[in-house]
Amino acid sequence: MRFIGVDIGTSSSKGVVVDAAGSVLATHTRPHVTSSPHPGWFEHDADEVWWAAVTTILRALLRESPGPVDGVAVSGIGPAVLLTDAEDRPLRPAILYGIDTRAEREIAAQNERFGSDVLLTSVGNLLTSQAVGPKLAWVAAHEPESFARTRRIYSAPGWIVRRLTGAYVLDHYSASGSDPLYELRARGWWEPGWAGLDRLERPQLAWPGEVVGTITREAADATGLPSGTPVLAGTVDALAEAYSVGCRAPGDTMLMYGSTMFVIQTVSEPVAHPGLWAAVGRTAGTFSSAAGMSTSGLITSWLAAATGNGFADLLAEARQVPAGSDGLLLLPYFAGERTPIFDPRARGAWVGLTLRHGRGHLYRSVLEAVGFGVRHNLAAMAAAGATPQRLVAVGGGTRDDLWAQIVSDVLGLPQDIPSVTVGAAYGDARMAADAAGVDTTGWNPVARHARPDPAVRDVYDVLYGEYLRTYPALADTMHVLAELEARGRGTTASR
Structure with a gap:
């Protein structure tokens, strides 16, 4: 038996073919372009990016590993918002997840309209740049002709499911992140969130691992997959990535080391916290508590480019620097910050720089700053009653120890640290195998561990305390600088 998973990312998409034992038979990656027509806007063309990536990847995988396919699942960035008309034609490029900050005014208006207590109790989240409702309101206000023609809304995997099967489906996890449209405990649509959206057809809700259709003849021609191949509902990339490494029991917590850092913990009951994201789980019996930093690996890439050094050189130099980077502390808010401070106008700041510090200090301080950000988010989870029981690392940042x-x-x-770190596409294939009745509990065993060194605990406790104190002390200055930056670009800083 063979299963295919495909994940649609921000700057590239990846696919994988996996057999019934969990062994990877083939992989393929396709880069693509994220459009930013205005500062704070991030968009994808649903057909030229999403559909083209999926069809290209599927054909490449089938060429490299020919043979029957017993199930397909697709995950993707989320929540992303694609609007289509009565004939299911996209009306505009899809608006991406929390990195797109165009709807700040609509977010503030809807938070005030619904009220914090109601949102946390019913939806599970306050509205942030991740929220779908304010982005729909932005389109209504700024592109009224497109909004008037809108009949359906899609997520990234939902659009691919539509193109593959003809089904109009949104998985429960993606729906629970489409604030304020979904009621967390009821696991269904929240009627107050749909006020003013009555003419929109609501997608059928399904769990990520459910089969929701089969490959149509048209999709078979486009992808090379046989007609009748089962297709799952799919889900957001972070949940698929967590499942790729076997995070399924309450307390299991994934740390995803990538361009951004994403944290997702499986919990048995909803966990509402104003500094986190609450969602349902992969199955009807679980929920999720999630957190995300705006930048992590993106800073290491920026530093490598800025210094003209490769990662190997920077890593080698960072290894020679002691814990605490000789008194150098970084606030890693190079693109604002998401959880737990939700401040799009936060900015990066090195504190403690001296003439003694070099590239290795800068690089190590970046890695330490991400650790402080993770600690901050895990503390918020624990304060909300969701203390992690097991941490599992995944992503490109785990290639080096x-x-x-x-x-x-x-x-x-x-x-x-598991043996396979392919990521969300592997989790998609794993869900497809589950749906076909394959026992995947033995997939992707742990390959190695990162164990804390007690000798450096004291220095990191001191620095973490300063990390927490420094942001409030600098926040007003950061906001002034963000406004000056925006003026230089001829825009207004998000508030």
Whole structure:
């Protein structure tokens, strides 16, 4: 038996073919372009990016690993919002997740309209740049002709499911992140959130691992997959990535080391916290508590480009720097920050720079800063009643041991690092195998561990305390600087 998973990312998409034992038979990656027509806007063309990526990847996978396919699942960035008309034609490019901050005024208006207590109790979240409702309101206000023609709204995987099967489906996890349209405990649509959206057809809700249709003849021609191949509902990339490494029991917590850092913990009951995201789980019996930093690996890439050095050189130099980077502390808010401070006008800041510090200090301080950000988010989860029981690391940042080791040292907690770190596409294939009746409990065993070094705990405790104190002390200055930056671009800083 063979299963295919495809994940639609921000700057590239990846696919994988996996057999019934969980072995990877083939992979393929396709880069694509994210459009930013205005500062704070991030968009994808649903057909030229999403559909083209999926069809290209599927054909490449089938060429590299020909043979029957027993199930397909697709995940993707989310929540993303695609509007289509009565004939299901996209009306505009899809608006991406929390990195798109155009709807700040609509967010503030809807938070005031519904009220914090009601939102946390019913939806599970206050509205932020992740929220779908304010983005729909932005389109209504700024592109009224397009909004008037809108009949359906899609997520990234939902659009691909539509193109593959003809089904109009949204998985429960994606729906629970489409604030304020979904009621968390009821696991269904929240009627007050749909006020003013009555003419829109609501998608059928399904769990990520449910089969919702089969490949149509038209989709078979476009992808090379046989007609009748089962297709799952799919889900958001972070949930698929968590499942790729076996995070399924309450307390299991994924740390995703990528361009951004994403944290998702499986919980048995809803966890509402104003500094986190609450969602349902992969199945009807679980929920999720999630957090996300706006930048992590993006800063290491920026630093490598800014210094003209490769990662290997920077890593080698960082290894020679002691814990605490000789008194250098970074606030890693290079693109604002999401959880737990939700401040799009936050800015990065190195504190403690001296003439003694070099590239290795800068690089190590970046890795430490991500550790402090993770610790901040895990503390918020614990305060809400969701204390992590097991940490599992995944993503490109785990290829070298230094970053995971630093994060474990900062947290004082061990991390499991699995043998397969392909990511969300592997989780998609794993869900497809589950749907076909394959027992996947033995897939992707732990390959190694990052264990905290007690000798450096004291220095990281001191620095973490300063990390928490420094943002409030600098926030007003950051906001002034963000406004000056925006003026230089001829825009207004998000508030």
